[in-house]
Every structure is written in structure tokens, then in C-alpha cells.
Amino acid sequence: MTYAQAAALALQHEMTADANVIVIGEDVGRGGIFGQYQGLQARFGAERVIDTPISEAAIMGAGVGMALAGLRPVIEMRVVDFALCGMDEIVNQAAKNRFMFGGQGRVPLVVRMPIGIWDASAAQHSQSLESWFAHLPGLVVVCPATPQDNYSLLRAALASGDPVVYMEHKTLWGLSGEVDVSQTATLGHANTLRSGANLTLVSWSKQVQACASACEQLASEGIEVELIDLRTIWPWDRDTVLKSCARTKKLLVVHEAVQAGGFGAEIAASAAEATGCRIQRLGAPRIPVGYAPVLEAQSRISAEDVAAAVRLMLKSSR
């Protein structure tokens, strides 16, 4: 099953279990532009899988109103870059509602904002903005890396009762993998993908793949890296990450987002404060994503880049 199909299956199961779960957004009736809603309108009807105008503020704000009135909307933003047209509705309304009204209301919703560099899509369709949303009290931020996680974490996000910013990666839609529908996931729990004593490597979303390749290469050189897929950006799994850092004494955080002000900085600073470990970040330079292949490549982090960063950290610590 693909990453996109896993998400559609998760929604099918949630919508079957709870009539209050609905979908709103552009093109969702046709299955979404990435197939992530495939088959849902045929199964549940146009009243529950609702095609909308290109009105991000209204899509997001209506989602808040629906949630306050007892529905559990899944809100499609197409790409995170478009979600910026609904920022007041996400930041000032969805995230603040429960607190500022003294707990009178709840805003259970999942807003899907696909991230990442994708097929020469240039500066306005390629961003990874997870750190923006992690900065905001009231929001949960999830970045699934595998079909299994896209199934299990999407269900967990809907069950949480919170406003959840759910960020799939646009180049992962076709990724195939086993999906065990009985497997549940807990928001805020990371996955340790491989153990190693030499260095802790933390990543999420598509960048986990580059990190896994790098770990293979490094293992052949005798370097054992502990690779952690963070999965949830907020709340992030401090326990798993900090325990690993305390063992390895070295942390490298890798993400596709711009390094400056990225969420890697938060993890690195926390690890240094708590464990005194050495820290290093690897993210994109602070440049807009360019169109021509040679320009776009300047924003990408490859497995070779990750491996080189690990080698440098280990070399300089000797």
C-alpha cells in the first residue's frame, strides 16, 4: 500500500467509525490531487467529503466552526504554502480557541498541509514549515515518514481531540510499504529505527530516508549511528532523544526545512542543555527553493551530505 492509500484508508476507517468525521477542501471529491482521498466521496457522499471553493481562510475557519459545533473535520490545504492564506484561522482561531474562551469549546480537527521539495515546483510549492506551527501553543504537529505511520498517525491525530497540523511529504505519496491496520501510534512517540553507540541522528518526514541510507554507508565504515524518526514535531519525544544523546554524547539533527530557525535548533539546544552532548544541525540554506535542477539541488540534503556531517562530527571529536 502507498503512503497516499494508507491515508485514505485511515480516513475510511475513521469516517466509518464516526459520522462526525468529514472532509473539506479543494478537489477532495475527485480523490485529492495526490489521491490521498481516493474513493471517499463515492463511499461517504458529497455531504461528508465536501468540495470547496479556493478559499483557504474560509476552509480553515469553517473547519473551526464545524469543530465547535460537534464535527471532526479533516481540512485539506493542498500544500503548506497555501495554508498561509488561512494563517489567522489556524493561528489565532484554531490554536487559541480552547484556551482563550476558558475551555468552553474544543477544536478537534486535522489540517493536512503537505510539505517538501517536489518535482521542480519552485519557491511557492516546496516549503517545509513545520517549525512555524511547532512554535504555537495549542497545536500538535505531525510529520509521518512511512505508509504505516501515515495510517496510524492520521488515526491518532483524529482521535486526539486537538487541532493537529498534519504534514505529509509530497514526494512520499507513492512510497509503498506494509500497513498493519491493527497497529496504533501515539502522538509524541518517536521511532528508533536503528541502534548505535557512536552518534544520535534525529530526523523526520522524507529526510528519514536519506538518513537511513547514510546509516547503511556509515555502518560499512564501522560507524554505528542511532537513527530516530521523530514522527511528531510537537510534542516531540524528548525522552527518547535525550536518553540516546546521553549515551552517544553526539547529536546530529537533519531536516529538509531551512536550517536557520528550524526545529532542529530546538532539539539541538534542548539536548545540549540536558545532556551536554555535542550538537550539529543539517538543514537547507536560507534560500528560496529554485526551479532549475541545479538551483533546486542547493536546497536538498542528500545521504552523502548526512554521512559527511556524521564523519566530520566523529573526526573532530577524536
Add this chain to the structure above:
Amino acid sequence: MSLEIQTLTNLYRTMVRIRAFENAAETASQGGVSAYGKAADGSAKVRGPLHLSTGQEAVPAGVCAHLQRTDYLTSTHRGHGHTLAKGADLQSMMSELFGKASGTNGGKGGSMHIADFSVGMLGANGVVGAGLPIAVGAAHAQKLQRRDSITACFFGDGAINRGPFLEALNWARVYQLPVLFVCEDNRWSATTASGPMTAGAGASARALSLDIPAVQVDGNDVLAVHAAAATLVAEVRSGLGPRLLHAITYRVKGHVSVDLAAYRNAEELQAALKTDPIARARAKYLALPGALAQELDAMEQAASDEVTTAVRIADAAPWPDAASAFTDIQNTGVGQWR
């Protein structure tokens, strides 16, 4: 008692309660915020920006008289009148303005976020126009759930120049939702007159361009608002889709309570004060056969007493527990504050 007398009496009671509430809040708020050349001096009991609806009471009174408890209402930053007219508890509201634990929001929101979900009042909002998309979402849920309730969405003349106004009206018409849009046109956008900043004929013209029936009314004539809203609410409730009421009123006070609005033409204010909705309602009432001035006097006295008591109780009430700064934020990740 004639129906007209009864209607006017009820509307009058709502209006004088709002007026008394606003006057008391205004008094308690002086020195509460540093802005408009004033400095916060620590003496205010009602802190922060306080947006008063003094002089605009006829709009919420006339509209909310047709709403049920199960109907929803979204409001603006100038929302005390909407909240009171929707049936919220005045004491809890005053306690919220004072920031106390017994306030409607437990002291977490204050004036700008006043809300009482128990009566369907889904919140005042610090962002101009932000209530519009939320209102259509609530109305969308009402329609999907086959409820017979509706949503009333209050906003100001400033909001019609924000994108969410267009998006929400379009949305409401596309899905034929049970929502009544109420443009409370007080003719001022903060410290700028709205007229020169608004192209075309305003809220009702824009609604009509989207095929949403709209009615313009003298927003300081409570019976006119009441009559117009009666028709519109009935149409919305019967499933005919969204409607818009454009009520033209006037913001008697400044943008916030410490703003004396000296930028305003004095003649404009004097002319507006002559159309005060409470004075006009009184005159109308007294012209009716069987009217008794002392009935209205008694209502005003009762409102004044109620507010005086509310201020005393709110002032004496305990602050929220500091620990409540960490509650009701989200379910996931509680305890991970850094």
C-alpha cells in the same frame, strides 16, 4: 398590554442592560491600557483594550430577540452587547472583564474574547472579520446535522474590506447555509472613517452581488431592526439560505475606552447622539396608548442596580489560580511546556 408595548418593553430592557454594562465597564477601564496618548497607570479594574458598543444597542437587541438558545452567534471585538442579548449571565461577564476566576472564560479572555458557549455565543474575537468563516462553519454543521437552529454572525463595517468576508459569504451561498450575517455599521474603522476606505455601497450591495438577499435598516431604530430581523431570521430558519442585515448605527465612543476620538468632527457626534436608540425607543413607547414612563424608569434602575452589584462582586472575587495558565490548551503533550 398590547403586543407592541410588550415588544418594545423587552427590547428596552435588553438595551438598558447593555448600556449600563458598557458605562460601568468604561468607568472601570480608565488607565487600563497605554494607547492614544494615555498611559496605563495600574489603577484600572478592567484592563487592556475595552471596545464599547455604547449607542449600538438596538442592533443586538433587535436581532437576538429572534434567536433561540440553541442558535449560535459569533461576535466581534465589540461584543458585550451581542453576548448579553444572546442571554449570557451579566455577572459572569463582568467578572470576566475584571479577569476573575468566576468569569465566563475563567479570566483567560477578558472583554475582547468574551464568550458563553452555554447560550450558543461562540465568542468575541480580537481579529476583525475572523468570526465570519467560523460562523459559516458552525452553520454548515447545523445543516449537515439537520438541526433547526441557525447562526447569527455579527461583524462591523471594517470587516467587509477583509478577504474572509467575501470567502464566507460566497461559502454560505454556495452551500445555502442557515446563517444571518449582521453588518453592524458604526461608520468607523478604529480611528479611520470607513466611508472613504470602502468602495461601492457597502455590505448589503456586496451581499446582493453574491445573490444573498440583503436588507438595509436604521440600526438605531430598535423596532425597525426587530422587524427586519424577524423576516430574515424566519427565512434563514426555513432553509432558504443566508441573508444579510446591514444595520447603520454609530460608534458613540472611541475605538477603545481610553480613545476620546478627538479626531472626529464634533457635529457628526452631536448629530449621532440625537439618534440615540434608547431615547428613540423611549419616545416611541411613550407615544403608545397604555404606556407608563415609570415602567421604563424601573427597568433602567434595575439595570443600574444589577450592574452595580456585578461590579462589586467582580471586584471582590478571587483571581484565577496561576496554574490555570497551563490548562485547556491541548490534550496532547500536556506538561511539555518547553
